Amino acid sequence: NAGVTQTPKFQVLKTGQSMTLQCAQDMNHEYMSWYRQDPGMGLRLIHYSVGAGITDQGEVPNGYNVSRSTTEDFPLRLLSAAPSQTSVYFCASTRVSGTEAFFGQGTRLTVV
Amino acid sequence: AQSVTQPDIHITVSEGASLELRCNYSYGATPYLFWYVQSPGQGLQLLLKYFSGDTLVQGIKGFEAEFKRSQSSFNLRKPSVHWSDAAEYFCAVDLTGGGNKLTFGTGTQLKVEL
Numbered sequence: 361n362a363g364v365t366q367t368p369k370f371q372v373l374k375t376g377q378s379m380t381l382q383c384a385q386d387m388n389h390e391y392m393s394w395y396r397q398d399p400g401m402g403l404r405l406i407h408y409s410v411g412a413g414i415t416d417q418g419e420v421p422n423g424y425n426v427s428r429s430t431t432e433d434f435p436l437r438l439l440s441a442a443p444s445q446t447s448v449y450f451c452a453s454t455r456v457s458g459t460e461a462f463f464g465q466g467t468r469l470t471v472v
Numbered sequence: 473a474q475s476v477t478q479p480d481i482h483i484t485v486s487e488g489a490s491l492e493l494r495c496n497y498s499y500g501a502t503p504y505l506f507w508y509v510q511s512p513g514q515g516l517q518l519l520l521k522y523f524s525g526d527t528l529v530q531g532i533k534g535f536e537a538e539f540k541r542s543q544s545s546f547n548l549r550k551p552s553v554h555w556s557d558a559a560e561y562f563c564a565v566d567l568t569g570g571g572n573k574l575t576f577g578t579g580t581q582l583k584v585e586l
Contacts, residue, residue, distance in 0.1 A: 403574070
């Protein structure tokens with residue numbers, strides 16, 4: 361199994377551009393989440409989903425949109441990129457009744 | 473709001489020495505507790521977790537952690553550190569148990585001297 365796959369691994373955007381970070385899991389997990397990691401701040405929850413068609417906001421949702429049309433995919437959309445969104449983004453998935461979150465390898469995003 | 477504190481930003485130990493990484497959480501109830509490790513350029517890997525029961529939990533790679541309710545702590549330990557343990561370690565809590573709404577500490581960077 362591939363587990364949690366994130367694409368792209370690296371991305372440079374110009375301020376104001378939009379893009380979508382892709383996340384796919386092949387473990388049939390119901391729960392999926394997006395985090396951003398910034399130096400000295402650990403990981404912070406952006407958005408999460410408890411199943412297809414159900415999403416909710418985390419701690420730092422501003423500037424990001426998500427949707428969950430299938431169990432496997434949970435894309436994160438940056439509507440109008442800002443330098444403050446320069447970060448490493450991690451997607452994670454969890455079984456409904458499980459306890460462990462499985463993380464992707466991350467996407468390093470730079471907004472100039 | 474729940475919070476997680478890892479008071480040590482950097483720790484350096486000699487190979488073969490023992491290790492203890494501190495983690496304190498701030499919340500009224502006992503949350504679900506996790507330790508994750510992140511190697512450079514990699515995602516996070518679960519070391520161990522505590523939900524209930526025995527307060528001393530064993531994890532992978534020879535790590536263990538002890539939950540102390542009176543101190544709101546969940547410290548990570550290893551009796552003898554290997555050079556390959558050099559990485560960043562994150563303590564995390566989750567109130568829901570689903571593992572999808574984690575609150576992380578700021579991390580402890582471990583350096584191992586040979």
